[in-house]
Each structure stands twice: as structure tokens, then as C-alpha cells.
Amino acid sequence: MSDPNRGFFARTALIATAALILSPLGVLAQSAAAPPASSNQSTTSVSKDRWLHVRVISSDAKGETVRVNVPLELAEKVLPAINKNRLHDGKVKIDDAHVNDVDLRALVEAIRTTKDGEFVTVQSNDCDVRVAKQSNHLIVHVLDKQNSKKSEVEVKVPMKVIDALFSAGKDELDLVAALHALSAQGDTELVSVKDHENTVRVWLDSKNVTD
């Protein structure tokens, strides 16, 4: 090989080596810049996924706040993988579908087939209790007035979710089916608890962040 060619190849090889060694820096720079962009994208977007949110705000001295955001699809996929104690394949075993001698299945069937209305209304000096079926939702409302610091609990469950929960075989609650039914529901508040110290909210929407 002639001297000019040898020099040319040597320079080319050195430049190529330098380029190869420096190229990861470019990749690192790109990867360092990339996450915020994707982060913004995910936090601002409202996806078609359904999210279950839990928020607990405590107004005591420590001022604790808990926020949990779970995609229902994730819960649906993960639950069947858990096989522990009474939980198998996304279903929970219950003893003879009887709790304190109450036939839950019969009770649910009765509620399902009955028209909208109030099933239980208790009003006393200590507390008010209301159990009703309204717009295909089972509503339980409890107002505790026992002491000066009132507490209020409201649970609102779509009937379709309750149906799905009891859709498994006898003595089983189908959690996955219930979650699936829940994901078909619109934005809704499921549980609300308020007392003098804590506020608890469980709700469903399409956002991947809490308010």
C-alpha cells in the first residue's frame, strides 16, 4: 500500500474510533432528555384506561395523606395470579355464602330483582342509616351522631358490580368479574368517609393521577 493511502486509512480508522467512543455520550444525552417529555405526556393525557383511586387525608398533627392509583386492568390481570389462603384465580372463597346466618346470595338476588326504593331507614339520636337502591346502584349511608364529632359514610356500588361479584359458583366471590364490571362503569365515587380527623375517598375515573 502506498504511503498516502496508508495515512488516509489510519486517519479514517482513528476518526471512526473516536466517533464510536463518543457516540454513547450522545445516546446518554438523548436518554437524559427523553424522560421528562414522556412523563409530561403520560401525566397530562386522559387514557381510555379505568383507574381506581383511593385518597386518605388526615387532619391530625402528622397531616398524613395517602394517594393510591390503580389501573383496573392491572388489578384484573394480577389478581388471578395470586393464590393464597382463600383467594384463588381471582375468586374468594366464603363459607357457604352465609355470613351470620344471612344468605348473601338470596339477599343480593332479592335486591337485584326489586325496584328502586329504600330498604332500610333508621333515624335515631345516635345515628342515621339508609340503605337504598337507586338508579341501579346500591347505596348505603350512615351518619354517626354519637358524639359531637360527626362521622359520615357513604358507599355507592353499581348493581352490575354486585351481580358480577356473586356470579361465580356457590360460596365464591368473583373479584375479577367485579373489577371488570366496574371498569365498564362511568366516572363514579364508590366510597366516601368523613369524620373530624379523616377524609377517605374511593372513586373511579379515566385519569392516572388524583385530583
Place this chain on the structure above:
Amino acid sequence: MMLLAKAALGLGGTIVLAGAYTMREGVIRVDVDEYHAGGSHIHLWVPAAAVPMAMHFVPTKHMRHASEQAREALPVLHAIVKELKKYPDVAFVEVDDRDQHVRVRTHGGKLQIDVDAPDQKVHVLCPLSAIEDVTSQLEEHSPGA
């Protein structure tokens, strides 16, 4: 001069390829600081791709033992990681009070766990793909596989 250039090219290329391969999945980062007498201070940075590679060199006997120990958790872990990959940038759990902060979130396809308390700080950052690789390898060594 030519020989030197060739050697430099070969060495440089090998370093770059090895570096790019090792770093392609990012870094597993574990930082633990306990602020009390005798408390631990652990700071660990490991290329994520190196862990599944290193697992190939673990004797089968030990892999089987580890797989058996983690038998119940493996399917759950596998399902969680598979699903978490669909949500690359989400805060799943946030706990805050006056002194402590806990975060469990995904960020850029990595699982990030941060605990900030007065007596300890724990920060874990692990690419989801690395967790998936590890669980897959452990599942391969499970007795039923």
C-alpha cells in the same frame, strides 16, 4: 501507524459495543442510608443488563433453590411487571406526612421506590425489563418448568 489505528478501532469498537449492550436497559440503582448508630449505607449501581447475564453463571442448584423460595411470588411479580410496562410514567402510591414521604411509581419504564424518613432514606430504581428477565429466568428453573 496502520497497525495502531486498527488496534484502536478494534478496541474502541469492542468497548462501545460492550458498553452499549450493557447499558441498553439502564442501571439498577439502590441507595440505602440509615441515620442511626451502626446504620447501613448502601449505594449500588449495576447495569441492568448485567444481572440476567450474571444469572446464567449461577449454578443450577442455586437457581432452583431461589426459584422454589420465590415460587408463590413469581407469577404475581411476572403479572405485575408485565402490566406495569403499559404504564411507564405513573405514581401508584404516594404517602406523605410531616416527616415522611413514600413514593412507588414508574418512571421512564423503571420502577422507582423512594422512602424519605428522618431516620432513613431508601431509593430504588430498577428497569421493569430487568425484573421481567430475572423472573423469567427464575420461572425457567422452577421445578415444574
